[in-house]
Amino acid sequence: MKLWRGLVDLVELREPATVLALFRICLGLMVLYTIGSVVWHDIVELVWMDAQHGGYRTLKGGNFLVQWLGGPSPDLVWALIAASLVAGLALTLGLGGRLVAFATLWLTMAVTDLNGQAGGSYDELLTSGLWILVLGPSSATWSADCRIRTGAWHDPSATSGSWVRWLGTFQVILAYCSTGFQKVSAYWTPAGGYSALYYILQQPSWQRWDMSAAAYVYPLTQLMSFATWSWEVGAPLVWLWLWLRHTRERGGRLRRWVLRWDLRAAFALFGLVLHLGVWATMEVGPFTWVTLSFYLCFFHPDEVQAAWARLRRRVAPAG
Amino acid sequence: MKQLWPHLKAAFVVSHCLALLLMAIPAPGGGMSKSAWADPTVQGEFEVWTERLNAWGADLTVAELEAELWDFATAYMAKRKAVLDPLQPYYRYTGTTQSWRMFVAPHRYPARLHVELKEEGDWRDLYIARSAEADWRSRQLDHDRMRAAIFRFSWKPYLRYYESFTRWVAARAAEDFPEAEQVRLRFWKYKTASPEMVRAGEVPEGKWILPRVLDLDDHRGAP
Numbered sequence: 414m415k416l417w418r419g420l421v422d423l424v425e426l427r428e429p430a431t432v433l434a435l436f437r438i439c440l441g442l443m444v445l446y447t448i449g450s451v452v453w454h455d456i457v458e459l460v461w462m463d464a465q466h467g468g469y470r471t472l473k474g475g476n477f478l479v480q481w482l483g484g485p486s487p488d489l490v491w492a493l494i495a496a497s498l499v500a501g502l503a504l505t506l507g508l509g510g511r512l513v514a515f516a517t518l519w520l521t522m523a524v525t526d527l528n529g530q531a532g533g534s535y536d537e538l539l540t541s542g543l544w545i546l547v548l549g550p551s552s553a554t555w556s557a558d559c560r561i562r563t564g565a566w567h568d569p570s571a572t573s574g575s576w577v578r579w580l581g582t583f584q585v586i587l588a589y590c591s592t593g594f595q596k597v598s599a600y601w602t603p604a605g606g607y608s609a610l611y612y613i614l615q616q617p618s619w620q621r622w623d624m625s626a627a628a629y630v631y632p633l634t635q636l637m638s639f640a641t642w643s644w645e646v647g648a649p650l651v652w653l654w655l656w657l658r659h660t661r662e663r664g665g666r667l668r669r670w671v672l673r674w675d676l677r678a679a680f681a682l683f684g685l686v687l688h689l690g691v692w693a694t695m696e697v698g699p700f701t702w703v704t705l706s707f708y709l710c711f712f713h714p715d716e717v718q719a720a721w722a723r724l725r726r727r728v729a730p731a732g
Numbered sequence: 733m734k735q736l737w738p739h740l741k742a743a744f745v746v747s748h749c750l751a752l753l754l755m756a757i758p759a760p761g762g763g764m765s766k767s768a769w770a771d772p773t774v775q776g777e778f779e780v781w782t783e784r785l786n787a788w789g790a791d792l793t794v795a796e797l798e799a800e801l802w803d804f805a806t807a808y809m810a811k812r813k814a815v816l817d818p819l820q821p822y823y824r825y826t827g828t829t830q831s832w833r834m835f836v837a838p839h840r841y842p843a844r845l846h847v848e849l850k851e852e853g854d855w856r857d858l859y860i861a862r863s864a865e866a867d868w869r870s871r872q873l874d875h876d877r878m879r880a881a882i883f884r885f886s887w888k889p890y891l892r893y894y895e896s897f898t899r900w901v902a903a904r905a906a907e908d909f910p911e912a913e914q915v916r917l918r919f920w921k922y923k924t925a926s927p928e929m930v931r932a933g934e935v936p937e938g939k940w941i942l943p944r945v946l947d948l949d950d951h952r953g954a955p
Contacts, residue, residue: 540827
């Protein structure tokens with residue numbers, strides 16, 4: 414009962430809605446990127462239409478929304494693409510609140526689910542993030558909705574439940590941990606000489622360019638294989654750290670010792686370097702940017718506000 | 733209702749997290765295919781793990797380990813399905829499917845797609861994956877979504893999609909090269925070079941797989 418009461422108290426906590434707004438802007442841009450790049454590269458017919466209409470394969474009926482609308486005809490596919498781009502733009506601008514977030518989610522799913530072979534985990538991470546935006550007031554500030562409501566783009570008094578942001582941290586850490594525990598290949602272990610990363614970089618499917626030069630820094634790739642796997646599997650420790658910090662008033666030697674280091678910032682910094690490394694060497698679509706969007710959720714709005722203020726002072730010192 | 737609302741919210745958060753957690757528990761998913769397990773990359777994994785387990789005192793052959801794992805994975809997937817089935821509507825309508833099998837293993841025997849064109853009796857390279865020279869329609873074929881699809885084509889469970897892809901390529905080649913006679917698609921399958929091989933300047937050996945030759949006259953005007 415005490416545990417439940419504590420949980421109820423937790424979901425009642427509120428915080429400035431700025432981080433949720435930034436998360437919304439990032440995911441809105443990701444919708445524009447993920448759908449827009451397919452249009453830009455002229456592969457709409459190739460990947461999202463049936464072989465009868467210029468696609469490379471026979472499509473099944475599409476997801477529930479596509480089936481409700483009569484199946485993936487070319488007109489419907491183009492209409493869904495146009496609607497998802499409009500919805501993505503509205504989401505980025507913060508127009509239409511949760512309804513637009515929900516519409517963006519369903520439209521994006523309808524399009525990307527047309528051909529499950531031509532996609533990646535970034536589609537699922539993106540839609541998981543869009544669902545979080547449905548759950549919270551992501552357009553309460555830094556949005557057109559805010560401008561309409563208050564006359565200003567930003568409303569410092571706008572708040573959201575902290576739990577919405579926490580769901581973002583839960584999602585990204587769960588994804589890391591899950592992928593870490595699925596790396597059962599010997600190449601990720603001492604049995605395979607921690608050579609996974611080196612050999613993944615040699616696969617032509619994802620290479621941005623020839624990666625044979627990695628052979629000359631092989632020990633570094635071994636170290637990164639070990640570090641990546643450990644970092645993924647150890648990701649839940651960030652939840653523990655966040656919990657210990659949230660309950661810091663309870664004191665205790667262990668808690669104080671753990672909180673001497675900002676484990677979350679170190680985790681995020683390693684992740685940032687890793688994802689930028691993946692982006693520089695491999696073509697994995699919007700994966701890097703969708704994942705990094707979730708990193709915003711690691712930080713309390715007050716911390717983001719303080720970091721922004723520090724940055725502004727450095728860029729434009731007073732006087 | 734005002735008093736009940738926080739409890740409902742808390743119940744939702746717990747249910748949501750639990751649903752996500754259950755689906756994120758590792759599972760082989762689409763990897764449950766005997767033909768995929770026969771690929772040299774997967775067989776190589778069985779060999780390394782058999783060796784390692786035997787070093788720890790087990791007494792197994794590669795075939796026995798594979799059979800044990802198949803039985804375990806089949807039973808596990810059946811139980812997983814039973815647990816997740818009631819939750820499927822939530823995943824489906826909220827876009828919260830949790831499938832995080834990302835780079836679980838390096839593909840030691842990858843396959844590189846080659847597309848060649850026959851004009852006036854001679855073959856020439858049209859498209860080679862990641863080639864800067866043979867880059868026909870690379871703007872389309874090199875997009876990450878097409879890379880994901882082409883990656884799958886050399887695995888047996890996706891063979892029928894490869895066949896339909898060859899028809900797409902033939903139709904586009906017929907459109908772009910009205911005088912050409914045939915198009916040929918095939919994959920160069922090879923074992924990726926070890927660091928030692930790269931440093932010694934050795935090129936890995938390989939073999940052609942899945943060759944398909946299509947007459948362009950049969951595909952002119954096709955969608």
